[in-house]
Amino acid sequence: MRIRKFLFPLMCFVFMALFAFANEPAEAETPQIYKQLAAAPEDMAFSQPVVSAELGNRSHSAMIQVELVNGVWQGEIALESAENIKLMTLSNGQEWSLILQSEAGQTVELNPSSRAAQASSLGIANNSYEGIVYSLDDLSAGRWSVTLQGDSSRASQPGFLLYSNGDAVTKLYTYMTDFNLVGGSAVGVRAYTFEDQSAKGAPAITAKRINSAAVTLTSPDGSQATYPMSLLADGSYGYDWQSLPAGLYTAQVMVSGVNSAGEAFQRSTEHLFPVVDETVSLGATADSVVLNEQRLQFNLAVAEAKAGTFKISAELWGMNAGQAVPIAWLGGMSDVTNGSLPLTVDGRWIGRANATAPFSLRNVRISDVDTSVVVAEQAQINLAVNALPAAASLRSAEITQDMLMGSRPERDLSRTGGKLYLVHGYCSTDVWHANQFSNTIEFAQYNVSISHDAFAREIRRQAEVFGAPSYNIVAHSQGGAASLHLYTNYWSGLDYANTSRLIQSVGTPYQGTMLAGNLAAIGNIFGVGCGKNTDLTYNGAAAWLSGIPTWARDDVWYATTSFTDRLWSYDYCSLATDLLLDDPDDGVTEKAYGQLPSANNMGHKTGWCHTASMRDPHQTTDQVRNTKMNSYGDTRVASSPTAVTTSGQQTGSTNTPILLVVLMVTLTLSGIILRRRQR
Numbered sequence: 001m002r003i004r005k006f007l008f009p010l011m012c013f014v015f016m017a018l019f020a021f022a023n024e025p026a027e028a029e030t031p032q033i034y035k036q037l038a039a040a041p042e043d044m045a046f047s048q049p050v051v052s053a054e055l056g057n058r059s060h061s062a063m064i065q066v067e068l069v070n071g072v073w074q075g076e077i078a079l080e081s082a083e084n085i086k087l088m089t090l091s092n093g094q095e096w097s098l099i100l101q102s103e104a105g106q107t108v109e110l111n112p113s114s115r116a117a118q119a120s121s122l123g124i125a126n127n128s129y130e131g132i133v134y135s136l137d138d139l140s141a142g143r144w145s146v147t148l149q150g151d152s153s154r155a156s157q158p159g160f161l162l163y164s165n166g167d168a169v170t171k172l173y174t175y176m177t178d179f180n181l182v183g184g185s186a187v188g189v190r191a192y193t194f195e196d197q198s199a200k201g202a203p204a205i206t207a208k209r210i211n212s213a214a215v216t217l218t219s220p221d222g223s224q225a226t227y228p229m230s231l232l233a234d235g236s237y238g239y240d241w242q243s244l245p246a247g248l249y250t251a252q253v254m255v256s257g258v259n260s261a262g263e264a265f266q267r268s269t270e271h272l273f274p275v276v277d278e279t280v281s282l283g284a285t286a287d288s289v290v291l292n293e294q295r296l297q298f299n300l301a302v303a304e305a306k307a308g309t310f311k312i313s314a315e316l317w318g319m320n321a322g323q324a325v326p327i328a329w330l331g332g333m334s335d336v337t338n339g340s341l342p343l344t345v346d347g348r349w350i351g352r353a354n355a356t357a358p359f360s361l362r363n364v365r366i367s368d369v370d371t372s373v374v375v376a377e378q379a380q381i382n383l384a385v386n387a388l389p390a391a392a393s394l395r396s397a398e399i400t401q402d403m404l405m406g407s408r409p410e411r412d413l414s415r416t417g418g419k420l421y422l423v424h425g426y427c428s429t430d431v432w433h434a435n436q437f438s439n440t441i442e443f444a445q446y447n448v449s450i451s452h453d454a455f456a457r458e459i460r461r462q463a464e465v466f467g468a469p470s471y472n473i474v475a476h477s478q479g480g481a482a483s484l485h486l487y488t489n490y491w492s493g494l495d496y497a498n499t500s501r502l503i504q505s506v507g508t509p510y511q512g513t514m515l516a517g518n519l520a521a522i523g524n525i526f527g528v529g530c531g532k533n534t535d536l537t538y539n540g541a542a543a544w545l546s547g548i549p550t551w552a553r554d555d556v557w558y559a560t561t562s563f564t565d566r567l568w569s570y571d572y573c574s575l576a577t578d579l580l581l582d583d584p585d586d587g588v589t590e591k592a593y594g595q596l597p598s599a600n601n602m603g604h605k606t607g608w609c610h611t612a613s614m615r616d617p618h619q620t621t622d623q624v625r626n627t628k629m630n631s632y633g634d635t636r637v638a639s640s641p642t643a644v645t646t647s648g649q650q651t652g653s654t655n656t657p658i659l660l661v662v663l664m665v666t667l668t669l670s671g672i673i674l675r676r677r678q679r
Contacts, residue, residue, distance in 0.1 A: 033460075033490050034333045036295075036344045036406030039549040040399060041326035041353070046553075046598070047313050047546050049180075049365065049374070053190070054202050055538040056175030057269040057514055061086075061164035061579045062254065064268070065216075065525065068096070068159070071152030077163055078143050078256060078264035084166030084570065085136040086579050090122065090129050091150065091159045092526050099147040102140050110134050122162075122522070122576035124515055124588050125477065125611055126447050127427040127530040129522055131162075133575045141263050158525050164579040166570070169195050170259045172267035173203055176251070179539040180374040181244065181275040188240035189215050189271070191229060191253045199582065199592040205235045209265075210257040213237040218524045220247025229253070246277035248532055250520045270517035274534050276368045279304045280376035286340075286361070286383055293390040294407075296347055298361065298383055299340040302376070309335050310375070311367040311547055312343050318355030327353040330361075331547055333369070333489050341366065346403045347391030354395060359383040370451040371534050372543035404551050409491055411469055418497055418634025419468045423459060425477025425507075427530035431611075431618065432474065436626040439633055441466045443479070449531030452544055453489075455482035460492045470496035472634045473503045476620050477588070477610065478536065480505025480558060481544070484596075488552040498636035502555040504602070504629045507586055507610050507619050510558070511593040512541035518580055538593070550598040558601060560594040561586045561608035561619045573609035573616060586610040586619060 039046070066073045077100075079085060087110075089096050097111035110116060112132050121128040150157050170193050177188040191213050194203035213229035229237040237255070251273070256266045281303040288298050300312075312334050316327040328349040334341040343361075360383055366376040402408065422432040423443040434440055445458055459482060463471060471493040473483045483503045487494045494502050516536040523529055534540040562584035563573045572578040573587030584591045588610040595601070608619040620626075 035489055035491060037330065037332035037488070037549060038345060038349060038404055039329040039551065041328060043550045044315060044326065044329045046548065046550055047315075047329055047331070047363075049546060050539060050543045052176050052179050052539060055542050056173050056202060057271060057517060057538065058582060059172040059174075059267045059269045059580070060166075060168055060582075061162060062266045062268045063252070063270065063518065063521070064161045064254075065252075065521075066148060066159055066161050068148055068150045068154070068157035070155060071150045071157070073148040075146050075161070076143055077146055077161075078266040079139060079141050080165045080168040080170060080259060080263045080265040082139050082141050083137055085139055086164050086166065086575070087134045087136065088120070088122070088131050088162040088576055088579060089148070089159065090131040090162070090522065090526075091157065093130070094150050094154075094157050094159070096148050096150045096159070098134070099149070100139075101145045103142050103144075104140060106140060108136070108139070118575060120574060120576040121613060122574070123519055123529070124426055124513070125428040127449065127519060128613075129526060129529075131576060135570070135575075143264050160522060160525070162579050165265075168265065170206070170209060170257075170265050170267070171195070172253070172255055172269060174253045174269040174271070175202070176271055176273055176539065177240070179273065179543055181273065182279060182373070182375055183246040183275060183277045184243050185275060186240060186242050187244060187273075188238055189229075189251055189253060190232075190236045190238045191255055191269075192236040193255070193257065193267070208235070209259060210237055210255045212257070213253065213255040215239050216252045216254070217241070218250045218521070220249065222524065224524075244275050246275050248272070248274050248534070250517065250524060252521055270521040272517045272520040272532055272534055272537050273539065274371045274373060276371055276373045276375060278306060278368055278375040280310070280366050282364060282366065282376045282378040282381065284378065284381060286381050288383055288385045290387050290389050291344065294346055294348075295344050296350075296385070296389050296392070297342050297344045299342055300364070300381065301340050302336060302366070303339075307336050309333055309369050310341060311369055311372070312341060312365070313367070313547055314343065314361040314364040316345055316349070316359065317362055318350065318353060318357065318359045320354050320356070325353050325355055327355050329549070331549075344406070346406075347389035348394050348396065348400075348403055350388065350392040351394040352397060352399075357385055359385050367543070367547070369453045372540060372547065374543075404549070405495075408495055411496055413469050413496060413636065414638060416467060416469065417638045418499070418636035419466070419471040419493075420630065420633035421459075421463060421468070421471040421473045421493075423473055423475040423479035423483060425475070425479045426533060426536065428477065431476050431620045433621055433626070436623055437474070437630045437633070441468055441471065447530055449533045451533070452478070452482050452485040452535045455479070456486035456490065459483060459486050460490055463493050468493055470498070470634055470636050472497045472499045472501060472632065474629050475503065475505045475508065477507050477509070478533075480508030480556070481510055481535070481541075484548060484552060484556055485544070487555065488548050496636070497634040499632050499634050501557050501629075501632040504557045504632065506559045506625070507561060507589050507594065508558060508596075509536060509589040509593055510541065510545065510596040512536055512538040513589055513593060514538070514580055515577060515588060516540075541593075553596055553598040554600070556596055556599040558594070558596050558599055559625065560589065560591050560604045562591060562604070562606050563587075563609060563616050564607040573614040575615075587614045
């Protein structure tokens with residue numbers, strides 16, 4: 001009787017414990033996430049290294065750092081023309097007034113209540129700084145003295161005075177002599193004026209226009225130093241630093257001079273550039289190992305490398321009929337393992353090129369993941385190849401997806417249907433109107449600045465949390481570049497989507513934006529806001545794109561926008577950023593730098609701007625475009641209600657069989673006990 005009394009509570013306790021145990025998620029295996037990248041020899045042009053001289057900043061304006069002492073600052077500006085003058089004060093919330101006086105005695109007094117004044121913000125999304133822009137006409141060309149007046153009770157008020165001549169002919173071009181900087185590297189800056197109207201690339205030098213030039217370097221600790229720039233033999237001005245320690249720097253170039261008509265001008269540019277501390281030495285040889293019938297792995301010996309992940313870019317070469325032939329471009333993410341970086345190739349590339357030994361890697365570059373700075377390079381690495389995978393004997397010209405990316409991991413897609421993933425951009429919040437789309441999930445990492453790589457991994461992580469095993473993406477601004485980075489380098493739900501458009505983006509600065517440098521310079525004084533971002537600079541974007549093969553770009557559909565252009569008025573998206581950008585632009589991304597070569601251009605529309613605070617509507621609210629992008633959503637349908645996570649593990653428990661066994665044992669023992677009691 002005593003046993004029967006406690007038997008039922010005992011069984012209830014056992015059942016509850018087993019139920020809790022059964023619902024513990026099973027421990028998942030670490031999924032393979034890196035793709036093993038390759039591209040055909042005829043597509044290798046995308047991987048060319050950065051040429052800094054071709055990626056400089058252009059300027060038709062000047063940004064002067066000021067400091068009001070006891071409420072007053074005095075300085076000088078130079079107006080090259082008398083029309084379409086824009087002046088902006090950035091006072092970090094303080095109210096400043098201006099007094100302008102020409103050499104001929106003309107005086108202009110301005111304050112935030114003036115008819116010429118208009119509030120505007122300078123920045124990208126929520127990393128913006130409020131200021132006052134004054135629009136002026138009919139001022140005489142020449143030098144003007146400027147007096148800024150603020151709160152006299154404050155000992156110091158730092159800020160900026162920006163101004164531009166919209167009709168000016170003379171422009172400034174500046175560039176850093178190198179982008180691939182490691183701690184202790186030497187680097188320089190070059191500056192010259194030009195007068196052509198080309199949108200990109202290095203313009204021709206207009207000699208003998210600059211009278212003085214200087215560069216102010218802001219170091220990682222915030223300290224500043226100004227250096228005079230010297231006239232060089234080619235007509236440009238330059239300054240070189242012999243050694244810079246690791247960190248994030250800004251360099252502002254300021255020049256003044258006289259144009260061909262004898263009119264004075266002043267121009268400035270701002271550069272943001274990283275110096276990384278990784279030190280990696282590559283050897284001249286590497287061994288190899290056959291992984292399976294399909295793939296061959298090269299182990300690139302690296303000395304002094306920190307544990308972690310690097311990006312590799314290399315060209316595989318072999319011999320054919322006594323001539324060296326390119327086999328494939330190879331690249332992607334690689335972890336330092338036992339003092340080497342593994343790099344693999346599908347043997348079919350070797351067969352396609354009909355190549356034989358000796359094999360070598362050429363133009364090998366090892367890059368920092370977050371900045372794309374090359375930390376080690378080798379012109380050629382000779383490969384010790386003692387055996388080839390069986391696939392190397394195939395002679396087919398066909399290029400398959402697994403030759404380009406590696407073998408796609410298996411993924412159970414039965415739990416949910418495909419999703420349309422809405423992704424915002426740099427330092428942003430929710431910008432997409434979800435009610436204009438269907439079957440969506442939304443990315444949310446608001447008001448932060450992170451590299452394309454960190455952004456991409458977060459997109460992937462949040463999709464896993466959503467339980468979305470497949471999706472395509474509609475992205476804004478930096479979100480487009482991060483999505484392309486994800487698709488290129490990591491296995492994700494993008495690789496399982498059932499749609500003809502994997503990534504659709506709007507307003508993405510694929511080739512960078514000049515604002516990255518300006519915001520860094522302002523952030524040095526007012527605080528960094530969301531943070532500095534070297535992937536958004538011209539150099540950083542070009543370095544990043546050199547690791548994005550054309551086959552990945554081919555799965556991107558992108559759109560650009562700009563302000564409505566009216567013949568009878570001065571037009572812009574942002575009055576503030578228009579001082580810095582070249583038209584046409586959306587207030588952040590210039591049309592010329594929003595292009596993604598080898599991708600699919602959805603077109604350029606006017607009347608739409610980058611963010612909601614600008615003159616024309618936010619480009620993400622274009623319902624016509626949104627409806628069309630929505631029609632290309634992932635249409636994969638769930639095949640079964642069985643729940644599985646995107647990493648392939650069951651969302652139920654692999655402990656369920658254990659539950660059944662223990663339950664059967666418990667019932668059997670209970671029966672035995674009851675029968676013995678009945679006897």
